[in-house]
Amino acid sequence: MVEVVIERDEEGRVQAVTLQGDESAEGLAAAALVEAPVLGLRDYLHLDPAVTKEGHLLRFQVDRSAFFLDREVDAIVETMVLGLRALSRNRPGRIAVHEVGESVAV
Template identity: 40%
Template structure:
């Protein structure tokens, strides 16, 4: 199972997300659930870094991806559009494949 943790600050704004594990839906290279989750997460990172030019602390290795960002108040609307759309996509997959993807949200997180 893949677990995605969405960390929100005290204002409810996403400040970090982490993905761990493999979905186990199918063998590597044929796992549509894993491919969907990976595509959504990586596209969010690209939107933040390449489109909005935000400096993000990204860690990626096999079965793990994390992205921590410093929010720019002048880009809050754009950041929210990217990240909340990411959450919508992940939740849609989790509804269809609950045994393979779990999405959790933590509110009140403080970046250290």
């Protein structure tokens, strides 16, 4: 089973994402969806998200130091969330997406 935890702040903005996966098709698809925003944040917005990779664990923390880019950051990471939710709906019991934080209604 693949599990993704999305951590949100009191404003409902994604602050961190943790993926515990495997090498199944679902695990690889989820990993690609989680890694893509890291590339966008780094290469497109020139931010520096903190990334940890250890075995089948992948975690990144969103760099919100450039507050004037919040809208762009939100667009990138919320697109990831939409993709993960769609993957979870299409593969019930094989991938779980959990959202935690002050306000998870987006």
